Amino acid sequence: MTQAWYESGGVVSQAFLLIVTNFVFVEGLKVFQIYPLVMRHLVSRFVISQTRKNALWAPPRLLMGDLYAGAVKTVALCLICILTAI
Secondary structure: OOHHHOOOOOHHHHHHHHHHHHHHHHHHHHHOOHHHHHHHHHHHHHOOOHHHHHHHOOOOOOOHHHHHHHHHHHHHHHHHHHHHHO
């Protein structure tokens, strides 16, 4: 481990960039679910039956395994970044 790890474009800055992009894209897309929003607000205008409209407005499935795996991955990346900085 040398000073090159901490310079611009080094291992630490790449790990930090990976953590930030993981948080923004993975966790951000869990908050703002694009597919259900499009189906509810754009497609539901053209649906005729009430049953289909109710199905479009039903809450999306919450995949607890994916949420947990994403959280563990983010924490693991943070730990690796901290351990490499020591």
